Amino acid sequence: MIGYQTAAPKLIRPAATMHKPVVAPVKQSTNNSGKVTEIIMRDDELSNMPMLMPLLAQLSRDDRWFVWVAPPVVLPKALLADAGIDLSKVILLKPDENHTVYDLSRQALKAGTCHAVITWPGYLSEEELNDLEDAAREGASHGIVIRGRHNA
Template sequence: MIAVQSTYKHPANIRVVSERKPLHSIQVTHTPQHQALAGKVTEIVVQDREPQTLAMLLPLLAQLSFDQRWFLWLAPPAGLAKPVLQNAGVDLTKVMMLSPANQHTLHNLACRALQTGTSHLVISTEQGFDTEEMAALKDAARLGQSHAIVIRYC
């Protein structure tokens, strides 16, 4: 089961949840700048690292590559091949993948990337972010008018 905390409509095996509002789903406005998602953070919780689970998420990521901005994928899954992304419709000219070095935390890099406002952000993580870190991500996304997708493996 995958839990999504945001605004996308997904296939029936993905559940849309909200902490403060009833379960709901709204349409994403497909404008060049994804105005409906600017300043927001979406968290997707995945219970396994099976290839078919990632395959379900790739169309969502392909949608990000249709924007005028590129998207940065922090800590992408090891061994993720470019042909897999390309076959899912991801425009590889608009994707940058980066694994954090020891001197930078994943959270620090994520906040800095969101604040710049030059890209949307995808973050893969096993430990997730605590409440304060998630609030800082949301603030950074608002400041940069960017959107972040956190893929948390548990």
């Protein structure tokens, strides 16, 4: 299982014996950098996470880090690796008393060291969403915001 920490990000590495499916590499394009995409899901359907696996696998193929901020469920490393996600590039961030999901997401997007930041922030105001888009442009990163319908 993937573990969380509240301090510095932790690099997640797959076990050496795990089989990784062959996935076509993602073509790097500056056209997709600096944008935020929203995915709206039913609140009670975390079982839809497997539907996101191909997207997550594609996003993990860049040379930069792939950051996940506050995912709602802890998925086994074997499941992620079998889906083609390069776990050596994934950093999990968990909010704490000093850092909200929004703050961590904005900082990760703005840093420029992350290809993509996927976040589950709950409710975001229009101003916060605009700030995430500005941070994504500044860091040439792609943000993916996953929210439930009642938070959209």
